[in-house]
Amino acid sequence: MSDEFEYRPKLFDIRVKPPGKDKARKGERTCEWDGCVSKGMCKAPQSPDKITDYFYFCQRHAREYNKAWNFFHGMSEGAVRSYHDNIATGHRPTWNMHRNVRGQSRNTSGFADPFDLAKDAAFKQEAAPKRRLGRLQARAMDDLGLDHNCEGKMIRARYLKLVKQFHPDANKGDRSTEERLQQVIRAYQILKTAKLA
Helix, strand or coil: CCCCCCCCCCCCCCCCCCCCHHHHHHHCCECCCCCCCCECCEEEECCCCCCCCEEEECHHHHHHHHHHCCCCCCCCHHHHHHHHHHHHHCCCCCCCCCECCCCCECCHHHCCCCCCCCCCHHHHHHCCCCCCCCHHHHHHHHHHCCCCCCCHHHHHHHHHHHHHHHCHHHHCCCCCCHHHHHHHHHHHHHHHHCCCC
16 A cells, blocks of 8 residues: 555544543643642642642642642531431431421322331321231131231240140040130141141
8 A cells, every 4th residue: 555545534433532542631731739740640639619629730649739728627517417317318308207398297098008107107007008818817817716917926825825725634525616716726837837837
């Protein structure tokens, strides 16, 4: 090929800029540290109020500046605590979920609040989650005469009461309640296997 060839794009040039041109512009700055004549290639924030305005230092002086720089310098202890508390919300305003803008309590009947975010006592009583039981567990609860949401202590107490009631020894040897006793024992074993009792 000859040296006379010159690239001329028809629409626009898609070639990438040669490396080093931007670096040359950054390198033109000198270090802003007093008495330093090195190139200032490292940025350091000027103050907490002007976090996007920078000093340009050489690497050695940027390291010294960063060691001595304190974001919270001049702030009171309460202001520092407030700053740390507001970090979670990105320093944006927030509102209390329990009350609406006018300060009235919200109507919580329209949504479920399992984590009690609204902190509404009346809602706590309404929102008791119903336990979903399988067919066998539901039948076992019915055999023991219990509500499907009752706790393990209540299941054990009811089981002991029914065993004492239907056991032949408690009925002077009468075996007419033995079938009901077997039903109670079977129901309790099902609930115990399901780790409900």
